[in-house]
Amino acid sequence: MRKNLTLLMVFIMILSSGCTNNLYSSKEVNQSKNSAIDEVSNETQGQASTGALTSGSSSKGGKAEASASSQKVNAIDYNTVKPNECGQIMVVMFHNFIEEYQGKGDKAYTTTFSEFQKLLQDLYDRKYRLISLTDMLNNNIDIPAGCIPMVFTFDDGTAGQFSLTEKAGKLVVNPRSAVGIMEEFNKTHPDFGLSGTFYVNLGVKTTFKGDGTMSERLKYLIDKGFEIGNHTKTHVSLPEVKTSQKMLEEVGGNQKLMNEYVPGYVFNSFSLPFGSASKNLKEYVIHGNYEGTEYRHSAVMLVGANPAPSPVSVKFDPLAVPRVRATGITKVECDLAWWLDAVSKGSSQYVSDGNADTVAVPKSKKENVDMAKLNGKQLIEY
Known part of the structure; x- marks a missing residue:
């Protein structure tokens, strides 16, 4: 934990001082800064544990499509692969x-x-x-x-x-x-x-x-x-x-x-x-x-x-x-x-989770997903 907190502090210091370009707007700079800082900050909270797969979208494919997609996703070991498709x-x-x-x-x-x-x-x-x-x-x-x-x-x-x-x-x-x-x-x-x-x-x-x-x-x-x-x-x-x-x-x-x-x-x-x-x-x-x-x-x-x-x-x-x-x-x-x-x-x-029809993310990162951008793809939380 102490190592992760140290990493976070280093990232914040560097990103605040040198990882941006003043040729574009402060809004764009802050977007990039915050994205990097937020992701590193999540590291200090630990990795998401494996849980039940759930669908966060209302795909028109119905139960059969969701089932087939879930079976394909289940073929990977989430603890090993750690997919994060909102990264x-x-x-x-x-x-x-x-x-x-x-x-x-x-x-x-x-x-x-x-x-x-x-x-x-x-x-x-x-x-x-x-x-x-x-x-x-x-x-x-x-x-x-x-x-x-x-x-x-x-x-x-x-x-x-x-x-x-x-x-x-x-x-x-x-x-x-x-x-x-x-x-x-x-x-x-x-x-x-x-x-x-x-x-x-x-x-x-x-x-x-x-x-x-x-x-x-x-x-x-x-x-x-x-x-x-x-x-x-x-x-x-x-x-x-x-x-x-x-x-x-x-x-x-x-x-x-x-x-x-x-x-x-x-x-x-x-x-x-x-x-x-x-x-x-x-x-x-x-x-x-x-x-x-x-x-x-x-x-x-x-x-x-x-x-x-x-x-x-x-x-x-x-x-x-x-x-x-x-x-x-x-x-x-x-x-x-x-x-x-x-x-x-x-x-x-x-x-990647290896499935182009799904968007797989750790539960701790679900809030980073814009549901309107899924375009019918199934959201998988683990």
Whole structure:
């Protein structure tokens, strides 16, 4: 108990001083802070004991459906697996990837290919499994029991993240890119998952610089199951945008270019450049119409600095999704390495029960579940 209380005090001190980013609002900061603190605080109250399974939703499937779902859930040992599907999910934010550091660029936002390879193996060994951002937003999380969902996001469309190269007259992924490394890892670890969202600035011609046209580059990612998100046309700092017309040009203009490169593809989410939002024109980040091109984002990514609440959590806000910064050449407080160490000491993170049709939580955490967000799924308390 004394050890847990000490851990709680350390978390509160750190979160109060350094695990937030002043580029987003105090409401969003407090949401992330409180989520982390509340989860660690629950540790001092002990683990929930095994009890009867109950349904907390009025699923239309009736008794037969509930019975089948309960039987599937009963196949796991709750005391061993300890599922917590209202726990936090790390949405990781990557930027630059390079072969080795040459003394230029931001060390905190730059990852070497070799370190990225090691990271994938480390995450796999820790039972993390990749899911798409869309599946997270829709609470369509289907991973094995005891595994932990994670979402990868990539900002700015750098060549180190992804590029194509011509080989024997055919365009193939550059093996020395994040996507190339992920594809290679997926060959031997297919259960890890192969997904991520790339936030692009299509007005920047160096986006995914390499062989092939912009259309071919984007289509390659989409065909592989990756998602593309809006990051403005030219990576403008939104607080510096003073007119609605300029905001529409940056946000809607990026969607218009996407329509030209990949007809019919619609951005579903938006990542704030520099993590900064426009106070007076923020509604244009969500939806608008630019020269006949309509756009609407169902989610907005922040820059920092904590794991995101579960999509069934009372604290989850898709229009303010916090992200964890990937560990760079220089480690910083609250980066991915920091959080991997922190969450391993508690029960704050999302742990799957292995059943995509249910939401399993310890009884002590039931109050964290927003019943309206279950969408017909059965709530299991234990």
